[in-house]
Amino acid sequence: MINYLKKIIDFICYIFKFILSPPFCLYCRSYLYDYTVLCQGCSNLIKPILSIKLKNPDIDVYAISDYKDPIKPLILAKTYSDRTASISLAYLIWRYTILSKLEFDYLVPVPLHFIRESIRGYNQAEVIAKELAFLSGKTMLKCIKRIKKTKLQSRLSSVERQDNVKNVFQALDLKNIDIEGKTFVLVDDLITTGATLKNCAKALSKFKPKKIYGIVGCRVCS
Numbered sequence: 302m303i304n305y306l307k308k309i310i311d312f313i314c315y316i317f318k319f320i321l322s323p324p325f326c327l328y329c330r331s332y333l334y335d336y337t338v339l340c341q342g343c344s345n346l347i348k349p350i351l352s353i354k355l356k357n358p359d360i361d362v363y364a365i366s367d368y369k370d371p372i373k374p375l376i377l378a379k380t381y382s383d384r385t386a387s388i389s390l391a392y393l394i395w396r397y398t399i400l401s402k403l404e405f406d407y408l409v410p411v412p413l414h415f416i417r418e419s420i421r422g423y424n425q426a427e428v429i430a431k432e433l434a435f436l437s438g439k440t441m442l443k444c445i446k447r448i449k450k451t452k453l454q455s456r457l458s459s460v461e462r463q464d465n466v467k468n469v470f471q472a473l474d475l476k477n478i479d480i481e482g483k484t485f486v487l488v489d490d491l492i493t494t495g496a497t498l499k500n501c502a503k504a505l506s507k508f509k510p511k512k513i514y515g516i517v518g519c520r521v522c523s
């Protein structure tokens with residue numbers, strides 16, 4: 302009886318949601334019949350991309366696609382503080398990458414400096430990681446922090462990017478959390494040279510990780 306009532310309430314909520322906020326494809330804006338992010342035509346535009354292995358420390362990095370449409374606008378949306386675009390990106394990561402097949406313990410968002418986070422209103426990596434935690438049933442753990450403000454990586458050359466993020470991440474002292482020897486998934490929206498993920502992974506080495514993965518929306522291919 303309770304289950305039956307719950308189904309009726311869920312259905313009524315769905316109808317209200319459908320009327321108040323009808324679903325549209327986030328790329329071409331065509332009407333959708335359910336709450337998927339992209340229509341079938343735009344989904345077909347996604348070109349899967351091979352994983353890469355970063356060295357020292359070793360990280361296998363998975364992305365949905367190259368930094369191109371239809372995923373690119375979801376990443377650029379952070380410049381005008383569109384939090385829902387980051388949530389949609391998480392759904393696409395879950396659907397189009399290998400993450401749902403990986404064995405891991407914690408999702409760790411790449412931290413933003415607190416000044417940049419307060420200007421934007423949120424950390425896009427954290428929004429993505431939180432949604433992925435919901436989808437996977439795993440825990441998001443904010444166990445590293447950014448200890449100094451850096452220049453935007455997108456404005457720097459490849460060599461400058463390496464120096465820009467060197468030694469800027471630090472592992473937090475976490476008590477009462479079973480964290481040593483675990484498998485971590487570093488989460489970010491975009492990877493270019495991999496310098497940020499590598500420096501985050503160096504900070505994670507304090508916890509003697511069994512394995513570190515990286516999961517991102519797009520990978521910029523040179």
Ligand SMILES: [Zn+2]
Nearest residue numbers: 326329340343
């Ligand atoms: Zn579309």
